[in-house]
Amino acid sequence: MAQIVIDTANHIAGYAAKAARAKVVAAYPITPQTTIVEKIAEFVESGEMEAEYIRVESEHSAMAACIGAAAAGVRTFTATSAHGLALMHEALHWASGARLPIVMVVVNRAMGAPWSIWPDFSDSLSQRDTGWLQFYCADNQEVFDTIIQAYRLCEDERVFLPAMVCLEGFLLSHTYMPVQIHNQNEIDDFLPPYKSGWTLDVNNPVTHANLVSPEWYMEFRYMIQEAMENAKRLIPEIDMEYGRRFGFQYGGLVDKYQCENADLIICTMGTIGCEAKVAVDNLRKNGLKVGAARIRVYRPFPVEEIRKLALQARIIATIDRHISFGMEGFLASEVKASLYHMEDKPLIAGFIAGLGGRDVTFKTIEGIAQKSLKWLERGRVEKETEWIDLRE
Amino acid sequence: MSFPKTRKEMPLTPLSLPTVGSMGKTGSWRTFKPVVNYSTCTKCTLCWIYCPDGAITRREDDSPEIDYEYCKGCGICANECPVKAITMEREEE
């Protein structure tokens, strides 16, 4: 029987790791991730979850242990935040290059200096090019469902890549919401036992990842890109199947809201996407043709979906909880890059908001929408990147 | 066991297969060549155990057989032979 629990996204992530039957969990504490691995420790020690729990001495070792375990043939799980993720950086490249289907929850937290424990996406977006799939969640139910979906996707032979499931610190990690924990048999049916592209095997002794000369290296990179493209095709299919089975569905790559006939589409990631829906409702009440598109999957980036949205919109406003110093938010850059070859492009306005946990409410977003619509009226975006709620 | 040529034949991540001569015929590195005098060899097998290259095979009767395709000519076998039954001779051009 499915069961409703009221709990934080972090604890829900623990429930999901258990439901996915992860067999090796390697973890190191960091705020605001810690309560995930505390929950899993409870599950393992009470015998509710049959897994080996490796209490490593650093995040680098957490990822290394997951790589070792995944290569030795079991499903793995870990979780981290901010500096912990940064410390893993090298190992993230190794995991994707090794094509190991590791699933990791990233509880988003701003990077220091200075210390901040509050959310933004600068941690996970800094890992954009590591070859990991990246999902961004908007509520606790989506956290549970995305973790299960991520395993299914990563272990598909057309993909065999690791995935990050990102959720914002405190906004989700420590916020209680009701969540449906689906029937275990049905989850088992959706998610078959662990599968990977290769396994250490004494009966078939191979050497993994020795020196690869320029003669061969590029092909291995190309295959990762192919796997990303395959994932882009598979994510909506898996999301739809999941929806049929469990009643929860998230729009595949992009969670679209009121985008039909919208002049303005507000493009977001994570929880800002929820606030954007409220803002859209309010603006629509005033007769403004506004929609919202929440990028649920950032890698692979949903280029084709963005183009479809651009066909109907006259302006797209991107809200980045992130800044690539010396340029702009990644979301702004990538939406622009997606549309470059279109003939009749909409305007694109980039907004930076919510860094280091500053609130981004529906009111903030209504302000962004009003400004964008004003620029649309004038026929040009007056500021390439606008920082929202910035102190004078 | 087969080695890939095209991209389609490649594994998804580098999985290399055990191969004698993974670095080619390393015998070509040699400038001096160990030569065994079987009449004085006592079959103690020390040359076999100390060869860094595994280029000395231990025959059924424990006498050594040097594989010149792979012997790099380091000279450890000659240096360690307790009865000096192995000598290092300059390779001919």
Place this chain on the structure above:
Amino acid sequence: MVSIKELPREEYLLKGHAACAGCGPSIALRLLFKALGNKVFLVVPACCTTVIQGPYPYTSFAVPLQNMLFEATGATASGIAAALRIRGLEDITVVGWAGDGGTVDIGIQALSGAAERETNFIYICYDNEAYGNTGLQRSGATPYGAWTTTTPTGKKERKKNMPFIMAAHKIPYVATACPSYPTDFVNKLRKAKEIKGTKYIHVLAPCPTGWRYDSSKTVEIGRLAVQTGIWALYEIENGKFRLNFPSDRLVDKAKRKPIKEYLSMQERFRHLTEAEIEKIQMWIDEDWEYYRKLASSEACV
């Protein structure tokens, strides 16, 4: 005590590999497989053994081998050991095979963590006393006085005592070895295989390229390291220290060869003054006084 002739003929380090001529670590690798057979999973971080494998799509290793990040051998082994436990495949021996840089410097944290977690594996540090495959830079295991490319006038600090650092983790088995003493190394590996928990073996592996001596002298120099006492063969089993043959015969200083014999065979020590050599001799004698006390006492390390 096993004899050389009892060792199996099978080779799992295949000839035609990419090591330098006269490579000490390669002898140690062959002995590793002679001791443990091929039911092993090998984790190899960045080190000379990365090169020894040769390039994709070939490898000189006929056992499952996972190449891994420089500092991550211990943690990777923890992951593999956990997976094997889950899968009921605990008859496979997990072996971490790392160089001295990957052990005493960049990898010490992950190794310490793995030991503290009592990861069931054998960790072998093959020590050629420098970063070999990057072109011979100084490591924490480089001895005092040695030339390296980053200590062109000789290292000014002493070698880190890694086996005792590992013994301080209270792991069940710590040992030293040297490929010049093959049966000693094989015995230690076989003993380690039967013990549950973290086992650490530190192997002094002479390197003609880095130590600058003729490639034929690798085994001889290893022997001299032991005979002069700069490298002692010992075991620390559940904390109890014991010297092994032939080191157990060298407690009396008169039995040990003078260190100068060892140093003068290697160009990396060529620049040493008499006073420096004397200092090294004094340190060796101090070490042996300590070994004598440990070996003759009931106390544990």
